[in-house]
Amino acid sequence: MIIKEKAFAKINLSIDIVARMENGYHSMRMVMQSVALHDELTVTCTPGEGIGVTTDLKYLPGDERNIAARAASVFFSHTGITGWRTDIDIKKSIPVCAGLGGGSTDGAAVLRALNALFEAKLGRETLEQLAAKIGSDVPFCVAGGTALAEGRGEKLTDLPPLPDCRIVICKPAFAISTPELFSRIVCDKIHLRPDTDGLVEALNKRSLAGVARRMYNVFEDVLPKGTGPIGEIKDALGDHGALGAAMTGTGSAVFGLFQDDKSAGDAFEALKAQYSECYLTEISSRISI
Numbered sequence: 001m002i003i004k005e006k007a008f009a010k011i012n013l014s015i016d017i018v019a020r021m022e023n024g025y026h027s028m029r030m031v032m033q034s035v036a037l038h039d040e041l042t043v044t045c046t047p048g049e050g051i052g053v054t055t056d057l058k059y060l061p062g063d064e065r066n067i068a069a070r071a072a073s074v075f076f077s078h079t080g081i082t083g084w085r086t087d088i089d090i091k092k093s094i095p096v097c098a099g100l101g102g103g104s105t106d107g108a109a110v111l112r113a114l115n116a117l118f119e120a121k122l123g124r125e126t127l128e129q130l131a132a133k134i135g136s137d138v139p140f141c142v143a144g145g146t147a148l149a150e151g152r153g154e155k156l157t158d159l160p161p162l163p164d165c166r167i168v169i170c171k172p173a174f175a176i177s178t179p180e181l182f183s184r185i186v187c188d189k190i191h192l193r194p195d196t197d198g199l200v201e202a203l204n205k206r207s208l209a210g211v212a213r214r215m216y217n218v219f220e221d222v223l224p225k226g227t228g229p230i231g232e233i234k235d236a237l238g239d240h241g242a243l244g245a246a247m248t249g250t251g252s253a254v255f256g257l258f259q260d261d262k263s264a265g266d267a268f269e270a271l272k273a274q275y276s277e278c279y280l281t282e283i284s285s286r287i288s289i
Contacts, residue, residue, distance in 0.1 A: 001046075003117045007039040007109035008144050008284045009094045010101040010137065011167070011248045011255050014194035015217045018150075019187050025152055026182060028136075031199055033162050034144030034284040037169065039106055040091040041068070043113040048085030055090040067107035067135055074130050075114045079122075086114075095277045097175035099249025101137045108141035112289065124289040128156065137249075145286025148200060159200060162257075162283050163208040166264035168237060171253040171277040172229035178250040184222035193218060212244030212257045220247050230254055233271065240267035253277075 013031040021027055051072045053062045064070050068088045076082065088110060094102035108131055115122050122130075124143055131138035136153040148157040194216035202210030223230060230247055233254040237245040241263035242256030258264035268280040 001117055002042065002044045003113045005041045005043065005109040005113040007041055007094075007105040007141070008034045009037040009105060010034050010141060010144065011169070012099070012217060012246070013162070013211060013215050014196055014199050014246075015219060015249070016193050016196055017185055017187055017190065017218055026185065026187075027151055028149065028153060029196055030149050030153075031146070031159065031196060031203075032140050032149050033146050034141070034286075035167055035169075035281045036284045037094055037100070037279050037281045038284075039094050039102065039109070041106060041109050041113060042089045043110060043117065044087045044089075045084045045114075045117060046087075047083060049083070051086045051088070053088045053090065055092055057092050057096070060092075060096070067103040067138070068110045070134050071107035071110040071131075071138070072114060074133050075111055075120075078130055079118070079120050081118055081120075095171045095253065098171045098253035098277075099247065099251045100169070100253055101141055101249070104135050104137035105141040107131065107134050107138045111142060112287070127289065128154070143287045143289055144284060146203065146283075148196070158286070160203045160206065161285065162203065162211060163206050165208055165243075165282070166258040166261055167255055167281050167283070168242070168258065168264055168267045168271065169248075169253055169255045169279040169281065170233045170237075170271045170275050172233065172275060173277075174226065174229075174252055176223070176227065176251040180224065181219050181222060181250045184224075185218070190218055190221070192216070192221060208257065208259065209243055212242075215244045215246040215257075217247045219250055223251070227252065229275075233275070236271055237267055240270060242267065
């Protein structure tokens with residue numbers, strides 16, 4: 001049995017950190033949006049045992065260190081399905097260590113693929129509950145679209161889609177340690193926070209400019225030394241007409257929202273001349289499950 005599935009990247013229109021929970025994790029409040037940039041997965045199941053992952057990036061692990069493999073394990077454990085060797089091949093287009101949810105969306109795609117392949121008929125809510133066992137961004141990536149994510153990311157409220165626009169994404173040639181950024185956050189000392197409620201209201205009003213004006217990521221205030229290109233990319237996006245720009249996730253990718261094709265194309269070409277990992281994309285709709 002074989003099935004193909006697309007795994008769509010995500011951007012964070014806003015990220016706020018509300019509190020540090022007793023279990024050591026942080027309580028988040030963020031508006032998330034899936035975009036058309038995607039990985040392509042091929043999931044093959046044959047009689048046998050074991051789970052393996054192959055990718056076109058040789059440095060990515062092929063065992064349960066890979067979220068895709070963990071997702072398959074969680075699915076089979078929940079459903080009780082046994083006796084199938086599962087091989088997952090991933091063609092990567094989403095840059096790694098970028099804050100675009102590349103690993104998380106691959107895991108979510110595996111859950112969707114196996115649910116369809118074995119006709120398990122698990123609903124969206126169940127898949128999101130399984131996804132929460134795998135990683136913080138995985139629940140959103142199950143259906144994607146536009147959502148307010150709270151808690152660790154598992155509490156999701158569907159929102160109206162981001163109005164039609166073009167999105168330029170640019171990743172500088174370095175990664176940022178997610179644990180390091182979280183360690184730099186002191187919740188009661190965060191002085192500048194996104195207007196999350198205003199952003200949600202702008203989505204309800206279908207105001208792209210209103211969304212763009214309110215985009216903000218609290219992690220940008222605690223970036224370590226050597227991350228200057230993040231600000232430079234934001235400035236370049238603004239100089240080329242972006243309505244707003246922000247770092248996504250814990251970085252290091254930055255995105256900008258554009259009203260028209262020409263401005264977005266000009267920004268993409270200008271940044272592509274300096275940075276190898278640049279993408280011109282658009283929003284992706286919520287997946288029906």
